Amino acid sequence: xxxxxxxxxxxxxxxxxxxxxxxxxxxxxxxxxxxxxxxxxxxxxxxxxxxxxxxxxxxxxxxxxxxxxxxxxxxxxxxxxxxxxxxxxxxxxxxxxxxxxxxxxxxxxxxxxxxxxxxxxxxxxxxxxxxxxxxxxxxxxxxxx
Numbered sequence: 001x002x003x004x005x006x007x008x009x010x011x012x013x014x015x016x017x018x019x020x021x022x023x024x025x026x027x028x029x030x031x032x033x034x035x036x037x038x039x040x041x042x043x044x045x046x047x048x049x050x051x052x053x054x055x056x057x058x059x060x061x062x063x064x065x066x067x068x069x070x071x072x073x074x075x076x077x078x079x080x081x082x083x084x085x086x087x088x089x090x091x092x093x094x095x096x097x098x099x100x101x102x103x104x105x106x107x108x109x110x111x112x113x114x115x116x117x118x119x120x121x122x123x124x125x126x127x128x129x130x131x132x133x134x135x136x137x138x139x140x141x142x143x144x145x
Contacts, residue, residue, distance in 0.1 A: 028128035039136035050105035
């Protein structure tokens with residue numbers, strides 16, 4: 001009897017855990033909100049902020065000083081460096097339809113007008129594409145069910 005209960009509990013735990021699709025959607029939603037927060041902060045503070053991948057499984061935000069030098073935002077609670085969950089990757093990052101260069105960044109200007117961009121986030125089987133228009137409004141495709 002205890003073996004049967006253990007099997008049922010194990011199956012329930014596996015069944016009720018977040019699926020890969022749920023995990024990818026959660027990360028896509030989080031990244032979308034962070035990118036929009038960076039856009040809003042750039043406008044509110046009158047500074048230029050940037051976002052860039054840190055390898056394929058992490059990313060960070062940057063701030064440009066008056067001299068044009070980029071400095072990592074390591075002390076900003078909301079825009080701190082982040083790592084993606086295991087097996088999740090960033091890919092196909094484009095700005096103005098062109099691939100983002102090695103040292104490139106998605107730039108959020110204080111004017112609120114930015115270059116449109118897109119990127120993919122996901123696992124080998126499931127991905128979401130985040131796309132932003134020139135005003136920084138982000139959509140996620142395919143949308144959550």
